[in-house]
Amino acid sequence: MRHKKAINHLGRKDGHRKAMLANMASSLIMHKRINTTVAKAKALKTYVEPLITKSKEDTTHSRRTVFSYLKNKEAVKELFGIIAPRIADRPGGYTRVLHTGFRQGDGADMALIELVDFNEAALASAKAEARKATRRSRAKKAEAPAAEAPAEEAKAE
Known part of the structure; x- marks a missing residue:
């Protein structure tokens, strides 16, 4: 039984899942939208929204905290330099997940996740x-x- 198990493990071990979410978050920040499965998009949403909230306060501590999650210097620059000023007055809900249909090969439910203000x-x-x-x-x-x-x-x- 999965009682009180809130996180979707996405069929991966902990290290693989964290690396995948960090890469997807960096891609989302750099490209403003990415195409992925619905399950990964929902997991990414819970991963990236706190980082975007953290980027509203441009301090050395918040930059280091966000970098520890993203592990990509260019994505951190983009997040604090371009994205944070545009979402400064938004109280949350920085991403949008749009269902786009099913993948041709295996029928997986696909989605487009994008930054709302972009x-x-x-x-x-x-x-x-x-x-x-x-x-x-x-x-x-x-x-x-x-x-x-x-x-x-x-x-x-």
Whole structure:
């Protein structure tokens, strides 16, 4: 029975699992999105989100702590230099797991894991929706005073 066994061992020994998650986390940080199985994506999410939270505070201690997990100097630079400033005001939920179907060879459930603030397509559509809403509200406000102006002129006469 697996009662109170929260971690998914992913069919690997401890050292292999830690090395795999460190490599996947480095790849995610460097490329902003990676394609993997759903089980690995969920395990990676629990592995990388605390590291991203740690990167919000740029101190020597936090850099060394994150480096001990990632074991990749370039990934640490990317995380603290580029990613941390963009997620500074986000209170959590830095990654998104999107199911993409099944792998051709063995039918494994595949997923795309990505950093939320680095998906340009989603950010562009969100900005477009915000602009549309603003235009509509401004257009209504602009029409309202124009409609009232002739009525006020008629009263004045």
